Every structure is written in C-alpha cells, then in structure tokens.
Amino acid sequence: MQKFVGTGVALVTPFNEDLSVDFEALKKLVNYNIENGTNYLVINGTTGESATITKEEKIEIINVIVQENNGRLPLVLGVGGNNTQTVIEELQSLDLSNIDGVLSVAPYYSKPTQEGFYQHYKAIALASPKPIIMYNVPGRTAKNMEPATTLRLARDFENIVAVKEAGNNQQQYYELLKNKPEDFLVISGDDDLALGVTLAGGAGVISVIGQALPKDFAKMIQLGLQGKANEAYELHYKLMDIVSLIFEENNPAGIKAVLQKLGICLDEVRLPLVKASEELQTKISDCIDTL
Numbered sequence: 001m002q003k004f005v006g007t008g009v010a011l012v013t014p015f016n017e018d019l020s021v022d023f024e025a026l027k028k029l030v031n032y033n034i035e036n037g038t039n040y041l042v043i044n045g046t047t048g049e050s051a052t053i054t055k056e057e058k059i060e061i062i063n064v065i066v067q068e069n070n071g072r073l074p075l076v077l078g079v080g081g082n083n084t085q086t087v088i089e090e091l092q093s094l095d096l097s098n099i100d101g102v103l104s105v106a107p108y109y110s111k112p113t114q115e116g117f118y119q120h121y122k123a124i125a126l127a128s129p130k131p132i133i134m135y136n137v138p139g140r141t142a143k144n145m146e147p148a149t150t151l152r153l154a155r156d157f158e159n160i161v162a163v164k165e166a167g168n169n170q171q172q173y174y175e176l177l178k179n180k181p182e183d184f185l186v187i188s189g190d191d192d193l194a195l196g197v198t199l200a201g202g203a204g205v206i207s208v209i210g211q212a213l214p215k216d217f218a219k220m221i222q223l224g225l226q227g228k229a230n231e232a233y234e235l236h237y238k239l240m241d242i243v244s245l246i247f248e249e250n251n252p253a254g255i256k257a258v259l260q261k262l263g264i265c266l267d268e269v270r271l272p273l274v275k276a277s278e279e280l281q282t283k284i285s286d287c288i289d290t291l
Contacts, residue, residue: 001131001161003074003100004185006039006204006225007218009211010047012252013061014265021057025265027068032264033211037218039204040074041065042103046140047208047252050078052270059094066098076133076206080105084120088127101131103164103206108141114149125157132159137166137189147175154184164189164206170196177201191243195236198224208251209243212258213291242287249280257284 011033014025033041043065044050044058053061062077069075077099081087087104096102107120125132134153138144144167153160165173166189173193176186177200185203188194194205198221210217216235223232246254253269257276260267261284267275276284 001185004162007210007221008040008042008206009033009038010042010045010206010208012256013048015268019270023064029264030065030068033214034072036214038214042076042206044078049270074100076101076103078103082107082110084123087124091128096130099130101133102128103133103135105135106141106145111143114146117145117149121153125160131161133162133164135164147172151179154181162187166190173197195220195224195232199229208255209246245284245287249276257281261285261288
C-alpha cells in the first residue's frame with residue numbers, strides 16, 4: 001500500500017458565491033497539488049464538507065477529479081456514516097473503478113461499543129471492492145475507537161490496510177505503531193502531530209493545510225519518512241503557526257481562507273458552517289505573507 005504513504009490531502013469543495021460547486025476552482029486545486037508534491041488526493045472527506053454535499057454533487061465531484069487527475073495520483077474516496085447498511089449500499093452503487101481506496105469514518109453520534117466498531121468495519125470490509133482506510137476522529141464522532149479494536153481489525157481483514165488516526169493523542173499513536181502488523185499503515189490525521197508520527201514509524205498524513213502549502217508540507221513529510229528529523233523540523237516550525245490558525249474556528253473555514261488568500265478558490269462554506277471571522281482572516285493573511 002505504498003500509494004498511501006506520504007502526504008495525502010483532504011480536498012475542500014470550492015463553492016461559488018451562490019454556494020454551487022465551483023468545478024473550475026476544484027480543477028485548479030487538483031492540479032496545484034499534483035504539480036507541487038502531494039502524493040494522493042482524498043475526495044469527500046470532512047474537509048470537503050461531505051455532510052452538506054448532495055448525492056448528485058458527490059458523483060459530479062468524483063467525476064471531475066477523476067478526469068482532471070487523469071491517473072496521475074492515487075485517489076481515496078470518503079464513504080462513511082453511522083448507518084452501516086447505508087455505507088455498504090453506497091459502496092456497491094458507486095463507480096469505484098478509478099478509486100484506489102476508501103476512507104471510512106468511524107460511526108458518529110451513535111457512540112457504539114468497541115465491539116460495535118469492530119462489527120461495523122467488518123461488514124464494510126466484507127462488502128468493499130477497494131482497500132479501506134479506517135478513520136478515527138473522536139472529536140467529531142463523540143467516541144474513540146481504541147487501539148486494540150483498530151489492531152484487531154487490521155489483523156482480521158486483509159483489505160483494511162490503514163487507519164487515519166485523528167485523536168490528537170500521542171500515546172494512542174505510539175500504541176498503534178508499536179503493535180501494528182508490519183504492512184498496516186498508521187496515517188496521521190492531525191497536521192500538528194504529523195511529523196512526529198511519521199518519524200515514529202507512521203506512513204505520513206492525510207492533511208488539511210497540505211493542499212494549500214504542498215511544497216513545504218509534502219517535503220517535510222518526505223524528510224520525516226527518510227528519518228531526517230532536523231531538516232524536517234525546520235519546515236515544521238515554519239508551518240506551525242498557520243497550522244494552528246486554520247483550526248482556530250472551524251474546518252474547512254480556516255483552510256478556505258488560506259486558499260482564497262492564495263487565489264485558488266473562494267472562502268465560501270455551507271451552513272451550518274460560516275466563513276472565518278474577519279479577525280481570523282487577518283491573522284491568516286498576515287501569517288501567509290511571512291511564509
């Protein structure tokens with residue numbers, strides 16, 4: 001699963017002022033990342049505002065990215081939810097022929113037990129025609145999938161190939177890295193911890209800020225994979241402030257403010273999210289000017 005090693009980016013969904021999908025800006029974002037060192041693209045994740053994207057828009061977004069990418073980078077598609085059967089039906093209904101892997105978020109709101117997590121991912125693994133990257137993000141789902149459950153799934157199902165771990169918990173990362181099967185990937189979902197996780201044996205990151213600053217961020221992760229800690233940390237410290245700023249209010253309002261500053265897309269988001277405040281936009285703009 002080397003195609004999921006390095007820097008993946010959780011693409012935003014650009015919107016026009018009327019909140020329709022801005023497909024031209026999406027194409028621009030895809031090419032910007034391909035040309036500047038990103039290793040793979042993640043479609044329809046949380047950062048892509050998947051909760052407010054319609055089924056019809058999702059299919060069009062997939063098609064546009066597949067066409068624009070034209071086989072240049074691996075593609076990962078977000079397909080997840082808290083209704084296991086609905087996730088399975090979506091996997092079976094979508095054309096996944098140009099998709100390399102599926103990113104499936106842990107069930108949110110329902111707060112399953114650890115056995116519930118296991119049975120959910122077991123059912124998805126048995127139904128999925130593509131490799132699965134589990135996504136543990138307790139800050140959004142309200143329940144943590146513990147390392148023992150993640151590792152049990154990793155050992156029991158060959159097509160569960162990785163976890164995107166986003167608990168912002170270093171000890172949990174270390175437990176996963178210490179005890180994982182050799183070919184199972186631990187991918188950071190925390191931009192601020194990504195380098196440390198990579199240096200400790202992780203496979204890199206699925207990043208938010210990486211799509212805006214791919215040259216520096218992807219280089220930092222590559223240096224981490226090579227064990228070049230001193231050089232990598234120079235870039236980590238350079239990027240540390242902007243990483244903090246984009247999560248100050250909500251995601252993806254912060255990263256869209258950065259992308260607007262860079263001239264890639266507008267900062268429009270769909271309710272219940274709102275744009276970054278004027279104060280945050282000023283801080284982001286000033287920070288970008290110093291990079």
